Amino acid sequence: MQGASALQEILSKSNLPLSVFVVWEPVLAMDIRSPTSRTLARIWDGRAKQFWDKDRLIAIELNKAADSSGSNAVPERHVPRRGGLVWDAVAIFSAGKKWAGTMPHPDYLGGAVAAVTDDVRARLAEPDLKTR
Amino acid sequence: MSVHSASIRRWRGAALLMVGALAAFLGYLRWPTKTPAGQSPLVLLSSQNLESFRHAFNAADDRTRVIAFFSPT
Numbered sequence: 001m002q003g004a005s006a007l008q009e010i011l012s013k014s015n016l017p018l019s020v021f022v023v024w025e026p027v028l029a030m031d032i033r034s035p036t037s038r039t040l041a042r043i044w045d046g047r048a049k050q051f052w053d054k055d056r057l058i059a060i061e062l063n064k065a066a067d068s069s070g071s072n073a074v075p076e077r078h079v080p081r082r083g084g085l086v087w088d089a090v091a092i093f094s095a096g097k098k099w100a101g102t103m104p105h106p107d108y109l110g111g112a113v114a115a116v117t118d119d120v121r122a123r124l125a126e127p128d129l130k131t132r
Numbered sequence: 133m134s135v136h137s138a139s140i141r142r143w144r145g146a147a148l149l150m151v152g153a154l155a156a157f158l159g160y161l162r163w164p165t166k167t168p169a170g171q172s173p174l175v176l177l178s179s180q181n182l183e184s185f186r187h188a189f190n191a192a193d194d195r196t197r198v199i200a201f202f203s204p205t
Contacts, residue, residue, distance in 0.1 A: 004202050019192035020200065021185070023177075027203035034174060035204035037166045043200075046170035049188065053177040058185065059201060086201050093197045099186045106199075113200065124196060 003088040003113030004042040010120055011045040018124070020048040025056045027087045059086040065103040066091075088112040092123050 004022070011020065022043050024035045034052035043050065053059070063086060089111035097104040108123045110116035167174050177185060189197060 001202070001205075003200070007198075007200050017195045018198055019188075019195055020198045021189065023199060023201050024204050025201060028205050030205050031203055033161050033204075034165055034176065036163070039204050040165060040167050040174060044168035044171075049172055049175070050167050051175045051177050051185065055178065057177055057179065057182050058199065062199065062201075087203050089201045091199045091201075093189075093199070095195050096193055097197075098193055099189050103189075111201075113202075124198075 001039070001042065003111070004039075006114040006117050007090065007120075008043050008045060010117055010124070011043075011047065014121070014124060016124055018047050020045065021058075022048050022050045023053050023058045024051065025053045025059060025085075025087065027085065056085060061103040062086055062091055062106070062109075065105050066109055068102075068105070086111075090116070090120055092120070 007020075007022075011018075020043075024039070026032070034054075035050075040050055051058070089109065090113055091106035092108040093104060094107050097107075108119070110119050113120070165174055175181070175184070189199075
């Protein structure tokens with residue numbers, strides 16, 4: 001929850017033309033239903049779309065993208081990843097990247113979100129990232 | 133009041149409590165959620181509509197995209 005508030009704070013201080021996909025997924029045993037309105041309200045930025053991913057499908061796709069080796073190795077910062085699960089994490093993709101067969105490599109993958117806010121702000125502000 | 137009827141009342145009270153708790157739990161599970169003003173409604177992802185996520189991701193390829201992962205609790 002701290003991570004969601006941290007992300008909202010980043011968005012509040014940025015007027016960049018972003019698309020933000022907020023993926024809520026079950027991590028703890030008590031995560032048996034989609035997030036409540038109160039939880040969703042933590043991310044109130046109009047650039048955000050929110051999803052409930054009970055089968056963690058997006059995390060699986062991201063794991064595939066992040067694990068694939070090659071020259072596009074992802075700079076990864078302490079992302080909680082366990083058993084196909086990714087949570088309290090932010091992935092950033094530059095403009096122009098397409099999701100064809102598999103999700104593209106993120107340009108940045110970091111977490112816990114509250115701990116990497118400076119990194120995320122810096123990455124979002126990179127001119128290369130905005131126009132790449 | 134006999135011991136027998138007191139026992140029945142206790143069982144009835146316990147049963148009512150359990151039904152109430154079950155109703156509250158089911159209500160919690162089915163309680164509708166709303167996204168903040170200005171956002172589209174919450175999308176419940178499944179393998180059937182995963183494509184819609186991919187489509188939205190690609191449709192926004194003129195700008196930087198952020199995917200964030202959180203637990204609701």
